[in-house]
Amino acid sequence: xxxxxxxxxxxxxxxxxxxxxxxxxxxxxxxxxxxxxxxxxxxxxxxxxxxxxxxxxxxxxxxxxxxxxxxxxxxxxxxxxxxxxxxxxxxxxxxxxxxxxxxxxxxxxxxxxxxxxxxxxxxxxxxxxxxxxxxxxxxxxxxxxxxxxxxxxxxxxxxxxxxxxxxxxxxxxxxxxxxxxxxxxxxxxxxxxxxxxxxxxxxxxxxxxxxxxxxxxxxxxxxxxxxxxxxxxxxxxxxxxxxxxxxxxxxxxxxxxxxxxxxxxxxxx
Numbered sequence: 001x002x003x004x005x006x007x008x009x010x011x012x013x014x015x016x017x018x019x020x021x022x023x024x025x026x027x028x029x030x031x032x033x034x035x036x037x038x039x040x041x042x043x044x045x046x047x048x049x050x051x052x053x054x055x056x057x058x059x060x061x062x063x064x065x066x067x068x069x070x071x072x073x074x075x076x077x078x079x080x081x082x083x084x085x086x087x088x089x090x091x092x093x094x095x096x097x098x099x100x101x102x103x104x105x106x107x108x109x110x111x112x113x114x115x116x117x118x119x120x121x122x123x124x125x126x127x128x129x130x131x132x133x134x135x136x137x138x139x140x141x142x143x144x145x146x147x148x149x150x151x152x153x154x155x156x157x158x159x160x161x162x163x164x165x166x167x168x169x170x171x172x173x174x175x176x177x178x179x180x181x182x183x184x185x186x187x188x189x190x191x192x193x194x195x196x197x198x199x200x201x202x203x204x205x206x207x208x209x210x211x212x213x214x215x216x217x218x219x220x221x222x223x224x225x226x227x228x229x230x231x232x233x234x235x236x237x238x239x240x241x242x243x244x245x246x247x248x249x250x251x252x253x254x255x256x257x258x259x260x261x262x263x264x265x266x267x268x269x
Contacts, residue, residue, distance in 0.1 A: 086236030
């Protein structure tokens with residue numbers, strides 16, 4: 001069971017609210033901050049809301065990306081962690097969905113090219129140079145565990161030669177091993193699991209569009225991908241293991257490890 005690009009983008013589209021809808025530019029927001037009596041706690045780092053916005057809209061909105069990076073060029077290198085270490089940059093977003101014009105705009109404003117952007121843009125010599133310099137790099141996964149070959153395919157006709165080259169290598173489309181999940185096992189893990197006294201010290205395991213997910217209140221919901229035996233990884237991060245211990249018909253606790261155990265949460269509902 002894999003999370004395809006369409007499923008991911010349907011989730012990303014839900015994030016395109018607030019700053020995107022208001023039309024507030026990076027320049028105007030920063031100007032208002034400077035005019036205020038105090039700088040926000042995140043200063044002197046970049047505004048995390050703007051960083052999240054530019055990564056989000058780099059999947060689909062050329063005009064908004066242009067507005068953001070022209071107002072504040074360093075946003076071309078913005079990156080966010082969608083959860084559990086699923087890091088994605090603005091250029092990474094444009095690359096895995098095949099938005100050539102957005103990728104080129106970001107690079108023109110200082111975004112750092114990668115093997116993934118090169119694959120999508122059809123830069124065959126660059127991809128070959130990466131593979132020659134670092135044998136095995138073609139197996140490295142991009143944001144959301146999307147393969148290098150998938151990035152090249154997203155580039156369409158302009159990346160056809162890269163696709164052919166990566167297909168000859170044979171392992172540029174290696175995906176994490178997964179197992180189907182029986183409906184009874186899926187239902188057994190659904191619920192709320194707590195690990196502390198605070199209002200956010202809990203995880204919600206639910207099903208949305210027939211896809212199991214995990215969410216800490218106030219954070220991004222992540223798909224859960226089954227690897228067998230009620231052990232999962234959150235979408236995009238195969239190194240993280242989320243395991244459920246079952247007691248009768250329902251799971252009684254979950255454990256999160258990366259690779260050491262980070263926390264154990266006990267079922268509340």
